[in-house]
Amino acid sequence: xxxxxxxxxxxxxxxxxxxxxxxxxxxxxxxxxxxxxxxxxxxxxxxxxxxxxxxxxxxxxxxxxxxxxxxxxxxxxxxxxxxxxxxxxxxxxxxxxxxxxxxxxxxxxxxxxxxxxxxxxxxxxxxxxxxxxxxxxxxxxxxxxxxxxxxxxxxxxxxxxxxxxxxxxxxxxxxxxxxxxxxxxxxxxxxxxxxxxxxxxxxxxxxxxxxxxxxxxxxxxxxxxxxxxxxxxxxxxxxxxxxxxxxxxxxxxxxxxxxxxxxxxxxxxxxxxxxxxxxxxxxxxxxxxxxxxxxxxxxxxxxxxxxxxxxxxxxxxxxxxxxxxxxxxxxxxxxxxxxxxxxxxxxxxxxxxxxxxxxxxxxxxxxxxxxxxxxxxxxxxxxxxxxxxxxxxxxxxxxxxxxxxxxxxxxxxxxxxxxxxxxxxxxxxxxxxxxxxxxxxxxxxxxxxxxxxxxxxxxxxxxxxxxxxxxxxxxxxxxxx
Amino acid sequence: xxxxxxxxxxxxxxxxxxxxxxxxxxxxxxxxxxxxxxxxxxxxxxxxxxxxxxxxxxxxxxxxxxxxxxxxxxxxxxxxxxxxxxxxxxxx
Numbered sequence: 001x002x003x004x005x006x007x008x009x010x011x012x013x014x015x016x017x018x019x020x021x022x023x024x025x026x027x028x029x030x031x032x033x034x035x036x037x038x039x040x041x042x043x044x045x046x047x048x049x050x051x052x053x054x055x056x057x058x059x060x061x062x063x064x065x066x067x068x069x070x071x072x073x074x075x076x077x078x079x080x081x082x083x084x085x086x087x088x089x090x091x092x093x094x095x096x097x098x099x100x101x102x103x104x105x106x107x108x109x110x111x112x113x114x115x116x117x118x119x120x121x122x123x124x125x126x127x128x129x130x131x132x133x134x135x136x137x138x139x140x141x142x143x144x145x146x147x148x149x150x151x152x153x154x155x156x157x158x159x160x161x162x163x164x165x166x167x168x169x170x171x172x173x174x175x176x177x178x179x180x181x182x183x184x185x186x187x188x189x190x191x192x193x194x195x196x197x198x199x200x201x202x203x204x205x206x207x208x209x210x211x212x213x214x215x216x217x218x219x220x221x222x223x224x225x226x227x228x229x230x231x232x233x234x235x236x237x238x239x240x241x242x243x244x245x246x247x248x249x250x251x252x253x254x255x256x257x258x259x260x261x262x263x264x265x266x267x268x269x270x271x272x273x274x275x276x277x278x279x280x281x282x283x284x285x286x287x288x289x290x291x292x293x294x295x296x297x298x299x300x301x302x303x304x305x306x307x308x309x310x311x312x313x314x315x316x317x318x319x320x321x322x323x324x325x326x327x328x329x330x331x332x333x334x335x336x337x338x339x340x341x342x343x344x345x346x347x348x349x350x351x352x353x354x355x356x357x358x359x360x361x362x363x364x365x366x367x368x369x370x371x372x373x374x375x376x377x378x379x380x381x382x383x384x385x386x387x388x389x390x391x392x393x394x395x396x397x398x399x400x401x402x403x404x405x406x407x408x409x410x411x412x413x414x415x416x417x418x419x420x421x422x423x424x425x426x427x428x429x430x431x432x433x434x435x436x437x438x439x440x441x442x443x444x445x446x447x448x449x450x451x452x453x454x455x456x457x458x459x460x461x462x463x464x465x466x467x468x469x470x471x472x473x474x475x476x477x478x479x480x481x
Numbered sequence: 482x483x484x485x486x487x488x489x490x491x492x493x494x495x496x497x498x499x500x501x502x503x504x505x506x507x508x509x510x511x512x513x514x515x516x517x518x519x520x521x522x523x524x525x526x527x528x529x530x531x532x533x534x535x536x537x538x539x540x541x542x543x544x545x546x547x548x549x550x551x552x553x554x555x556x557x558x559x560x561x562x563x564x565x566x567x568x569x570x571x572x573x
Contacts, residue, residue, distance in 0.1 A: 083553070099553045193536060206535045235537045304519040315496060322497070324568055329559030336569050341499035350507075353498055357489070357508055358515055360496040370523055371516075377527035384530045415511060416518055432533075 002026075002162055004215050004477070006222055009070045009165065013059065020059070020070050020114070024052040027072040027116050031163045039138045040148075040157040042077050043085065044117035052114055067226055069112035074158035074167035077118035078125055079105055079210070080199040088201045089133035090123045092321050092328045092347025102199025103234065104168060104210045104227045111226050116164050119154025123349045124318065125175055125203045127151050128421035131412055132351045139408070140182060141480040142446055146405040149179030149421075152213070156183045159213045161480065166223060167213045172203045173306050174400075174425025176211045177437035181400035181449025184439045184478060186466070187213050188220045191456050192432035193238040195224075196231035204313035205236075207306075207429045215476055217438060217466035221245040224459065243460050251467035254288035258465070259393035263299040264424055270403045272443035277399050280440045280450045280469065284397070287468055292393055296385045299427050301378055306426040307419055308362050308375035315359025321347060354415060379430045386431040390455035395465050399424055400437035400449035424451065434459045438466050439475040447478075482520065484513045 003009045003023075012018045028044065035041050055069055075081070078088045080098030087093045109115065122132035130138040130153025138153040140146040141161040148157045152169025156179035159167050169176040171189035180187025188211045195210045202208060212223035228242040260281060265274050281291050323329035323343025330342035348356070362371035389396070402423055411418040428435035433456050440450030450469075454461040470476055489508050493500045500508070548554075551564070560567040 096557060097553070099550045099557075230539060232539070232541055235539045235541070236535060237539055238536075239539060298525065301522060301525060304522050307515065308519050308522070319497070323559060325566055326554075326557035326559075331559070331569070334569065336571050337497070338499075339569060340497040344497055345499040345501075348498075350504070353500070353504065354508065354511065354515075356496050356498065357492050357512060360492050361484075361512065361516065362519075364492065364495060371519065374522050374525075374527065375519070376532060377530070378522050378525055380530045380533040381525070381527040383533045416514060419518075 003165060006068065006071055006165070006219050010065055013065060013070045020052040020055040021049060023070050023072060024048055024114055024116065027164050031117070034161055034163060037139060037144055038141055038157050038161055039136045040119055040154040040161070040163060041074070041117045042087065042089065042120050042135060042154070045084070045115055048114050048116055055112060055114070066112035067222065068108060071113045071166055072116050072164040073108060073113040074117060074119045074155055074164040075105055075115055076121050076152050076155045076169045078121060078170060078201040079168070080201070081105060081115065086118070086201070088124045089121045089135055090347065090349070090352070091134045092343070094328065096327050098199070100199050103196035103231045105199065107227050108168070108223065119158055119167065121154060122151035123352050124201065125151040125170055125172060126314070126351050126355055128174070128178055128418050129411065130154065131408065132349060134349055137408060140405045142183065142405065145407055147182070147408055149182035149401070149405060151175040153179050155213050156180055156185060156187065159185045159215065166219060168210055169213060170200055170203070170208055170210050171429070172207045173310060173422045173429050176213065177425050177435060177449065177451060178401050178421060180213060180437040182405040182447065184447035184475070185213050185215060186217055186220045186436065186438045186476065187211065188224060188436045189428065189434060190224060190228060190459055191434045193236050194434070194459070195227045196234040196237050198231055198233035202317040204310040205317060206313060207310060217463055217470050218247065220436070221463045240457060245460055245463045247464065247467045251464050251471060253284060253465055253468045256289040256395065256465065257292060257393040258284050258289050259292050259294035259389060259396045261294050261296045261299060261389070261396055261398060263296050264398035268402050268420070268423065269399060270443065273399045273401070273403060273448050276441035276443060276448040277397060277450050281397060283469060283472060284465070287472065294389050294392055294396070296382070296389055296427070298378065298382050298385055302382055302427040302430050303419065303423050305375040305378040305382070305430060306422065307358070308371050309379060311355040311359035312362050312372050313359070315356045315363065318352070318356060351415070382427060383431045386433060386455070394454065394461050396453040398451045398453070400451040401425070404443055404446035404448060428453050432456055434462055436462050436466055438469065439478070441475055482513055482516050484509065484516065
């Protein structure tokens, strides 16, 4: 019993081929069988069986199916559920119980989604391999000697290995799209401000966005529509209407203009990865789209701007973890400042400390103009270049990651090589635009994600192009052994 | 760019991190590499575009409402005294 899409699950529920409790039991059994090797989950919620029984009762009582009834959901452990532990994979929050529920999680549950458990991540979402978790390393189901990508590695693996039907993650510089690329699933980051960040433990507040992992573009659209829209608890959410995403029988890319930005190819990009993207461009050409080469002259500078802005915001956001109000607290020394310093030293891992130090540097007296403010201006320049390119084309097609999944331990010694994994994903975060990674093919038997980007608020074009691709290819149906 | 052990200790103090000698040593080698990598941005003339700021189009009215989860919040305190957090004296 394995269902790959929400509509498969709904057809089975309607035909009474399966109950919600059975769907949840199958998910729990699958986790029990596979997670010793994969390490995707930090915690499983036993109470979910009661929640499933409540759904079955609703259905038996004649209630119509809600949008996500029967849908098993894994949640990255940096999103809060009221009264339940949420750790951000950090020792500083190891026993912390949330006092709110994240709006995105709440909206999914209101539509019937069943939260099976909380998934592993790089500590506070800082990393590209899920190796920075304080608790465990997550492995790639395509080859357990390889990383699953990160920081939402646990949520990507949960879907890729059929532990849950869908999952959610957060994407600050590629943390949904890059693990989606490494594990052959769809990962989507909406426009900044589209989905509420309330209840998401902040990494970099001007960049963070929540989004779904699914097998199909259609399911990503369904989850996106449930989560999206204004929230009084997040002042950066937009009041814009969330356009309904519908495809009809066939998603149409006739006359769509698709740009290949030359800065996303060439140096540092594995030629086998680039070939998968060029093959995808040919698929689109056959479907009637126009392929154009375009340029984003400062796209390659996005990574440096990101690695100033993100640590700066992080050093400020993580100041709240001080050992006073919640979380790990060390009180061996004398005086308030020693509580702060010792608690933070004992509670934070190496990468978190490194970024807090980089952020403190770029915000310190004498360096703010040269580093932080200049990075904000380069971000503005990149934003402007994307605006101009979207006058010429409807969407951009690029690789998601410069490479396929790399071996565990291969990049942990040198932080800069790990940062390079974000090269092609950070531009979308800096420009606030929506972007998706979807299965595009394979290189040396490992999945390769192709990335689609569109202008701010134009999620619809990405979904249309993604759906059109999946209607004529079967890469998204390939599963690890 | 040269970053000395003294600079690292000063930054750690600003960041309220008590680093071990090993951590100080590794950050003294790593931080200059990261700073050098990001320094090339300084050569870019980005003054030609307006600064993009994070939009906040959704401000609520500033009205106080009673908190309903005070006990759940205080229950997380490492040390508390009834409805207060207990800390060491700020001035000794």
